Amino acid sequence: MPLTAVRETYRDVVDSAYALAAEAAKDPAGPGLAHARRMVAQAVARALPVRERCLIAPLRASRVPEHRECARQLIARTLQSRLNTIETNARWTTQTIAADPAGYRAAVADFIRDIEARIAEEIRTIHPLVLAAHATPASDQADRATAA
Numbered sequence: 001m002p003l004t005a006v007r008e009t010y011r012d013v014v015d016s017a018y019a020l021a022a023e024a025a026k027d028p029a030g031p032g033l034a035h036a037r038r039m040v041a042q043a044v045a046r047a048l049p050v051r052e053r054c055l056i057a058p059l060r061a062s063r064v065p066e067h068r069e070c071a072r073q074l075i076a077r078t079l080q081s082r083l084n085t086i087e088t089n090a091r092w093t094t095q096t097i098a099a100d101p102a103g104y105r106a107a108v109a110d111f112i113r114d115i116e117a118r119i120a121e122e123i124r125t126i127h128p129l130v131l132a133a134h135a136t137p138a139s140d141q142a143d144r145a146t147a148a
Contacts, residue, residue, distance in 0.1 A: 014116060020036040
């Protein structure tokens with residue numbers, strides 16, 4: 001099931017974020033922190049193509065306008081998330097983490113809360129649309145699109 005793959009990759013992102021938080025609590029200047037940051041980045045990088053293939057592509061391919069709009073919104077959220085990540089990584093360099101470890105730990109905690117909330121919201125609102133897009137035959141989708 002495609003949504004299972006999405007949930008698994010999201011779980012990897014969350015797990016790696018919690019590992020990052022644990023490492024930041026132990027030694028924010030240690031080599032383990034750099035490794036934990038890489039693990040988060042790699043988990044996110046693995047999640048993106050799964051998200052594209054399992055969520056965005058079926059919604060984009062649907063003829064139901066609501067599905068296509070949802071795909072557009074997912075793409076926009078993904079781009080905004082990537083920009084936020086770039087900004088966060090630029091802000092929290094090795095030097096700024098060492099200078100403000102409590103601030104970094106708070107930023108990681110905020111990241112975890114944000115990612116968990118976004119995942120929960122996506123599961124609640126978007127996953128049902130993906131299931132509907134898979135369940136709706138192409139001819140029914142075309143009929144709905146023209147009736148809308």
